[in-house]
Amino acid sequence: MRYFLEIAYDGTRFHGWQTQPNALSVQEVLEDCLSKVLRQPISTTGSGRTDTGVHASQQFAHFDVAQELNPEHMVYRFNRLLPDDIVAKNLYLVTDEAHARFDAFERTYHYHITLAKNPFTRYYATYLPRSVDVEQMNEAATVLLRYEDFTTFSKVKGDTKHYRCNIYEAVWRQQGDELVFTIRANRFLRGMVRLVVGTLLDVGRGKLTVTDFERIVAGQDRSKASGAAPSEGLYLAKVTYPEHIFKTSPKTNPL
Amino acid sequence: MRYFLEIAYDGTRFHGWQTQPNALSVQEVLEDCLSKVLRQPISTTGSGRTDTGVHASQQFAHFDVAQELNPEHMVYRFNRLLPDDIVAKNLYLVTDEAHARFDAFERTYHYHITLAKNPFTRYYATYLPRSVDVEQMNEAATVLLRYEDFTTFSKVKGDTKHYRCNIYEAVWRQQGDELVFTIRANRFLRGMVRLVVGTLLDVGRGKLTVTDFERIVAGQDRSKASGAAPSEGLYLAKVTYPEHIFKTSPKTNPL
Missing domain, CATH: 3.30.70.580 (Pseudouridine synthase I, catalytic domain, N-terminal subdomain)
Structure with missing residues (x-):
């Protein structure tokens, strides 16, 4: 079984x-x-x-x-x-x-950022002491939906045959001091979400423009991505499977 | 200054x-x-x-x-x-x-309980593997509002002159798998909230009736209280001061 x-x-x-x-x-x-x-x-x-x-x-x-x-x-x-x-x-x-x-045909990751130092989320969200331009970060994030090759955001070579991912959603949502990035795709490359987040944060800090970001994505050059965002903010949040693989009743399925 | x-x-x-x-x-x-x-x-x-x-x-x-x-x-x-x-x-x-x-004329404590094992709240909420009767716990909690002497729920003797507290609020609220107890009073005795919570949980588990609980409170006998609830669920949540002690503008005051 x-x-x-x-x-x-x-x-x-x-x-x-x-x-x-x-x-x-x-x-x-x-x-x-x-x-x-x-x-x-x-x-x-x-x-x-x-x-x-x-x-x-x-x-x-x-x-x-x-x-x-x-x-x-x-x-x-x-x-x-x-x-x-x-x-x-x-x-x-x-x-x-x-x-x-x-x-698994779809995976969703969340990246949690706190804009206020919080003693209770230090292992569960990344603290940013300075505010970032969320609107610019969201504009840059939409660029991801228009590309298929993410060599730029792949940490290692050799363990994948290709660098193509279909990204369905990439959006930042702010609620008070909490900022959450949701990214949903058919597949992800090693270290990809943290490199995407690190580079988007540089857009939010004004170090990169949205045009710079698009050039970096299009360039397929790993050395042009920003540093990876820290691990404590990252969550694998959802994995989606076709219904037909489950033998138990639909009511108890995770879909 | x-x-x-x-x-x-x-x-x-x-x-x-x-x-x-x-x-x-x-x-x-x-x-x-x-x-x-x-x-x-x-x-x-x-x-x-x-x-x-x-x-x-x-x-x-x-x-x-x-x-x-x-x-x-x-x-x-x-x-x-x-x-x-x-x-x-x-x-x-x-x-x-x-x-x-x-x-400080008023203090509020919160006690957080999770009814589902949760890897992210293990330091921030107490996990109860079995469900409890929240309605009975709330009925017992209202008993606290009718008493003034809380010798029953005082951990140590000697460092306080009296055991009188005015409790203004004592209520359990459930939201999904999260159960939060709010208790607000002019003062608290050492270890009091955790002893109150431990004893109320015994009401929720059916080990004590509301009548038993009232008898325990009225009895002023520390040995009759249940064991203290674990520390990880307890938060000092609010301390209230009179406005006149603050010299800065009311807008920036914590009131």
Whole structure:
């Protein structure tokens, strides 16, 4: 049987999603927990990697298990064993070929900024001591919707065949002292959102014009992007799958 | 010149507000910062103590300084030196006799509970794995408004002359998975809010009836209160002063 597990995590103390030697990852802690509760070695495949320190308010991973599971009971048992910073939210029975990474056709990231120093959000939002021009940042963000190649905002080469992404939404919304960037696309490149945010913030600070920003995107030259925005503000917020992969009733599906 | 400094802090890593030997307090870190920025030894008097791990979304402390200060500039400089978990919010010039503790005529505390395991609020709200009867908890909370002696909910003896408090408001409000208790009074006894919350939660769990709760309050016997609720959910949220102690314009006053 194949299952999709929906989780959320505070990325602060993890070296990202993916298991790696000599560093604690979300995937490793999760697989330890699932293997203990299910009394068999469980390996998971995530919808995608999140980098060191990056959070997820919604992430999915699939795994295979011999027996049928009671979702509600299992979520309860996973949460009892998981540490406080990883939460199991739901468990869905899916078709045998469903794949958490390849079937995800849309991902949404949020980037949280606080414009007032706030003792309660220091791990959950990036503090900007100076105000930025949100209107200019939004004008620059719309440029992203007109391009397909994002080589400019790709951190590493070699692990992807191409740099094309379809960006459906890229917008900054301000509410009081809180500024949130939402970016939605079919796929993202490594480090892409933090490089996009870092470069848009330079537009907001007046260091770059919207025209500069467009030239940087069009140039496909990584060295022209600004520095990456810090990880604590970034959240994987939503991963979307086609309905037909879920075997459970539509009411309990995450769509 | 006497000033009131308005601050907020994440209490997680502090042994409470008050300076003490061999343990890090908010007051100690704050006084270090003020003394450095103002280049003179500064000692502060807080509106009241908060216990180990308790947060403050609004706290006030007064201090005396030789010269007149530019509030906006000073707040900026304090924040540059203060750690991420203490924030200076405002600075107010007050009358020479104004006293952060004795002039405060009303304090409000909030207690935050989350009914769903949440990786992002583990230091900021107490997680209750089972639901509670909020209606019963609110009925019991109104009992508090009819009593004046709260010996039952006082953690220590000896440091107060009497156990009388006038409680003006005591109410639970639920919004989705978040449950917030607001309690407002002229004064609070040591550990009082956490003992009140712990005992009200036992009403919510059905371990105590509203009648039991009233008997416990009336009994003035500390051993009858339930265990204290954990510190991470508790916030000093508001401290109220009479308008006449502020020398700056009413517009900039915290009232």
